[in-house]
Amino acid sequence: MPKFFEFFSGGGMARLGLGGEWKCQFANDICAKKVSTYIENFGDDEILKEDIYKLNASNLPGKADLIWGSFPCQDLSLAGNGAGLNGERSGTFKKLMSIIKDLKVEKRQPNLIVLENVVGAITSHGGKDFEAIIEALSSLGYYTGCVVVDGASFVPQSRPRLFVIATKTPKTRFFTLISKEPNPEWHPSNLIKAHSALPEKLQKKWVWWSMPTPPNRDKNLVDIVEENPTDVxxxxxxxxxxxxxxxxxxxxxxxxxxxxxxxxxxxxxxxxxxxxxxxxxxxxxxxxxxxxxxxxxxxxxxxxxxxxxxxxxxxxxxxxLSRREAARLMGVPDNYKLPSKYNDAYHVFGDGLVVPAVSWIEKHLLKPIQEAS
Structure with a gap:
């Protein structure tokens, strides 16, 4: 069973999306309310509440096949302050990369890395932040490509997000998972433009990930509404x-x-x-x-x-919107234990991942890449 480390884990929605065929070895978040929700649902064996700036490779047990990092988006979002990767929150990306660099020295480098963020990461600082992300992964020996997945393909919520997917697996082993040209389904015009602006050395390490089109969504907003919510x-x-x-x-x-x-x-x-x-x-x-x-x-x-x-x-x-409705909009199952406080639930889900979107990426990219490695 492949193993993964999860940084900025929130309420564990990446873990839900990856499913039972992946084993979590380590999870980390700085937010107490998110960590307590994570523990409520998954136990406290893997999660560590700590500032990532205080972590290093020695905190990580063994070797993981995948590192998932949904680093904070506040400095990259159109609604944020525009500080980019040099901002205090989104700057945690650099710390994550330094941890992976140390893992490489220790020969514990993961085969797969997935970074998730708002689509504003593509154009932040005129594309310089995007280039820095691709450069950091390329310098560590990874082939890298990106997809933009809108949660609306899976749940009744408009939520486009950028997924940066990088692997050390030789390209010849996963050629069936890539296309020669970008696909508008997963590669919008701003991503294509950002790719064309990358230096030639980074374009050589770039891949256009290919996934099938999801089936038509089976639920609309009316289908997730609670009849008699108790919290609103x-x-x-x-x-x-x-x-x-x-x-x-x-x-x-x-x-x-x-x-x-x-x-x-x-x-x-x-x-x-x-x-x-x-x-x-x-x-x-x-x-x-x-x-x-x-x-x-x-x-x-x-x-x-x-x-x-x-x-x-x-x-x-x-x-x-009620707490349970917010969870349903993220594709979280109804047996997931919610934070008891309304605002805490909104923090967990407002910062979270659309679970079936993660599952789609896992099924059509992560699992096949890992099996080919």
């Missing part, structure tokens, strides 16, 4: 009217269309500050009724919490 309450009539008053004409028309439909219609709503034609900035309530929720975030402010709008027989109700 419906908004009062006045609060609902206030939300509606914050909608633009376009969003009001979406709401009116939902009112005209039969049965329960569920939409996801976020509050956004938008600049008007006259230059004034207004907070707007923006809703979508396409069966897909907006991207989950951590609860850093009131507007970061997603509101569900429930329309049935012309009546409009609204409430915050």
């Amino acid at each position: 309450k419906e908004l009062g009539t006045g609060e609902v009217k206030k939300l509606i008053s914050m909608m633009s004409e376009t969003n009001l028309e979406k709401l009116n269309q939902a009112k005209r439909e039969n049965g329960l219609v569920v939409g996801g709503l976020y509050k956004r500050v938008r600049k008007q034609k006259n230059g004034e900035k207004l907070q707007r309530a923006e809703v979508r009724f396409d069966g897909t929720a907006g991207c989950l975030r951590t609860p850093t402010g009131g507007s970061s919490r997603q509101t569900l709008v429930l329309v049935e027989n012309g009546e409009v109700k609204a409430r915050l």
